[in-house]
Amino acid sequence: xxxxxxFVVADNVLTPLGKTTAExxxxxxxxxxxxxxxxxxxxxxxxxxxxLFHKDESFIKNGKGYTKFEQLxxxxxxxxLQNSGVDAKDKKTVFLISSTKxxxxxxxxxxNNAELQxxxxxxxxxxxxSAYFGFVNQPIVISNACISGVLGIMTGMRLLRxxxxxxxxxxxxxxxxxFILSGFQSFQALSAQxxxxxxxxxxxxxxxxxxxxxxxxxxxxHPQNIKVMGGSVSNDANHISGPSRTGKELGYAITKALQDAxxxxxxxxxxxxxxxxxxxxxxxxxxAIGLSHLQSVPLNSLKGYYGHTLGAAGLIESIISVQSxxxxxxxxxxxxxxxGVTSSVNVINGNLxxxxxxxxxxxxxxxxxxxxxxxxx
Amino acid sequence: xxxxxxxxxxxxxxxxxxxxxxxxLFENKEADLSGFLLSVYQHFHLNYPKFYKxxxxxxxxxxxxxxxxxxxxxxxxxxxxxxxxVLANANSSLDNDLKYFATTKDIPxxxxxxxxxxxxxxxxxxxxxxFKGEHAFFIQDTFDAGFIEKQVDCLxxxxxxxxxxCGWVDVLEQEYKAVLFLVEKKNRGNSVLFSAENMxxxxxxxxxx
Numbered sequence: 001x002x003x004x005x006x007f008v009v010a011d012n013v014l015t016p017l018g019k020t021t022a023e024x025x026x027x028x029x030x031x032x033x034x035x036x037x038x039x040x041x042x043x044x045x046x047x048x049x050x051x052l053f054h055k056d057e058s059f060i061k062n063g064k065g066y067t068k069f070e071q072l073x074x075x076x077x078x079x080x081l082q083n084s085g086v087d088a089k090d091k092k093t094v095f096l097i098s099s100t101k102x103x104x105x106x107x108x109x110x111x112n113n114a115e116l117q118x119x120x121x122x123x124x125x126x127x128x129x130s131a132y133f134g135f136v137n138q139p140i141v142i143s144n145a146c147i148s149g150v151l152g153i154m155t156g157m158r159l160l161r162x163x164x165x166x167x168x169x170x171x172x173x174x175x176x177x178x179f180i181l182s183g184f185q186s187f188q189a190l191s192a193q194x195x196x197x198x199x200x201x202x203x204x205x206x207x208x209x210x211x212x213x214x215x216x217x218x219x220x221x222h223p224q225n226i227k228v229m230g231g232s233v234s235n236d237a238n239h240i241s242g243p244s245r246t247g248k249e250l251g252y253a254i255t256k257a258l259q260d261a262x263x264x265x266x267x268x269x270x271x272x273x274x275x276x277x278x279x280x281x282x283x284x285x286x287x288a289i290g291l292s293h294l295q296s297v298p299l300n301s302l303k304g305y306y307g308h309t310l311g312a313a314g315l316i317e318s319i320i321s322v323q324s325x326x327x328x329x330x331x332x333x334x335x336x337x338x339x340g341v342t343s344s345v346n347v348i349n350g351n352l353x354x355x356x357x358x359x360x361x362x363x364x365x366x367x368x369x370x371x372x373x374x375x376x377x
Numbered sequence: 378x379x380x381x382x383x384x385x386x387x388x389x390x391x392x393x394x395x396x397x398x399x400x401x402l403f404e405n406k407e408a409d410l411s412g413f414l415l416s417v418y419q420h421f422h423l424n425y426p427k428f429y430k431x432x433x434x435x436x437x438x439x440x441x442x443x444x445x446x447x448x449x450x451x452x453x454x455x456x457x458x459x460x461x462x463v464l465a466n467a468n469s470s471l472d473n474d475l476k477y478f479a480t481t482k483d484i485p486x487x488x489x490x491x492x493x494x495x496x497x498x499x500x501x502x503x504x505x506x507x508f509k510g511e512h513a514f515f516i517q518d519t520f521d522a523g524f525i526e527k528q529v530d531c532l533x534x535x536x537x538x539x540x541x542x543c544g545w546v547d548v549l550e551q552e553y554k555a556v557l558f559l560v561e562k563k564n565r566g567n568s569v570l571f572s573a574e575n576m577x578x579x580x581x582x583x584x585x586x
Contacts, residue, residue, distance in 0.1 A: 121471070145494045183493060233513070367497045369499075
């Protein structure tokens with residue numbers, strides 16, 4: 001593997017908690033959650049818990065011609081690019097987008113025809129957002145369920161390591177629509193309260209909206225010293241909607257990600273888990289953490305603050321964890337009180353001051369996909 | 378160091394026709410897409426009850442992979458983690474999304490909802506073949522062979538994978554096309570070099586018949 005270092009040079013988190021990474025981290029430090037009870041008959045006949053933007057919230061000054069999904073991306077990327085020293089128009093800059101469902105909500109308000117189908121296509125959004133910033137290279141769009149965000153970071157890291165590009169702008173977003181909400185309801189996967197990752201009484205996930213952008217670079221001129229050190233993806237080859245019973249495959253991805261980063265389990269100071277608070281995900285993930293010899297490492301899930309932000313989750317949670325490295329403070333797992341997984345894991349339920357060097361971020365999703373990425377100083 | 382990888386097999390399904398390694402294997406231009414996919418399943422004597430519950434995108438990708446991998450691919454030469462899949466298409470899972478969305482007016486169907494992600498077809502191929510390695514699904518306007526080549530070369534040349542199934546699987550209503558390539562590190566005699574140019578040549582087979 002090419003030994004080029006890939007640095008995190010700028011980032012943005014855009015959620016109902018705040019429009020910048022700093023605003024978000026400040027709310028998280030106070031353990032404020034964006035997950036609330038909603039009665040919104042436009043998207044659900046039943047009330048539900050979710051982290052949603054206010055319906056009148058505007059994200060960019062002149063949003064005409066852009067959907068909410070695209071506005072979220074533009075706002076997040078715009079903020080991350082500001083003062084990053086990275087030029088979108090540089091031919092050495094590549095642009096990647098991660099999303100699970102993009103503009104699918106348009107089915108609910110527009111007439112289905114060939115034109116609408118073209119408008120919904122993720123490459124249409126990618127072109128619009130790319131043109132807004134003047135990126136010169138063809139945007140890369142990743143849609144791989146709930147690992148999309150982590151896979152975006154890994155894909156960007158590899159493109160930079162290969163020397164093909166020097167900068168990667170990686171953005172992810174998803175918007176909660178009737179389409180998505182009804183699907184998770186039909187699966188009986190939603191919690192009737194704020195979700196409780198890894199807890200004994202956990203009973204499902206919350207959905208959340210948001211966007212995240214991370215800018216990576218191999219250029220030495222950037223002052224930051226946090227790197228994306230390695231990553232790996234695996235497949236359960238077991239079931240399309242249920243995770244592996246053993247966690248072996250996520251465990252494999254974690255082991256390979258550590259090897260890629262040239263680190264051992266003892267070098268990992270904390271784990272930012274997927275932790276959706278469904279019975280099966282958390283059980284599988286705890287198994288995988290144990291198999292990877294990380295059971296005593298402090299671990300959190302941010303789903304109790306943001307819900308599951310789908311294609312943005314891997315980005316948002318990685319960026320918050322990078323902030324934890326910078327501020328030497330690991331955020332509490334909101335909702336966790338008593339352990340409810342078979343394999344012992346060290347879930348933290350209070351903010352933890354921590355001088356950390358390296359952390360692991362994991363994600364898993366439908367289709368049996370697992371991803372692990374390592375960041376460090 | 379220049380490392381060469383090889384397309385050791387390829388399979389194309391489109392326009393009511395199945396081609397493998399350039400050979401015309403089956404044709405049924407009368408049926409609609411669902412009927413055509415079932416006729417392919419029956420023609421090749423496949424026996425996999427899960428096939429019937431898949432959406433058309435998964436059926437198309439799964440069938441193409443079945444035909445690609447039958448006769449010649451020696452799976453036992455590899456560990457499950459050494460085999461990966463890199464796919465792309467233009468319409469994500471929109472074909473099935475429209476069908477799922479129609480059910481939300483009445484009772485939303487969980488069995489349709491699970492197919493509202495493009496990477497489910499990767500999951501189906503992995504389950505069938507016990508592939509556990511790296512995989513990714515990309516959305517592209519049209520097949521970007523140069524990009525796929527770089528992605529797959531990166532996975533093979535860095536020893537992340539030893540073999541990879543890659544290509545295009547796209548369905549929207551009655552429009553569909555699947556082209557899959559089996560990429561390995563060893564030339565099996567009749568293999569062609571794994572390159573964007575060779576993939577593009579194979580991809581456009583229907584333009585010349």
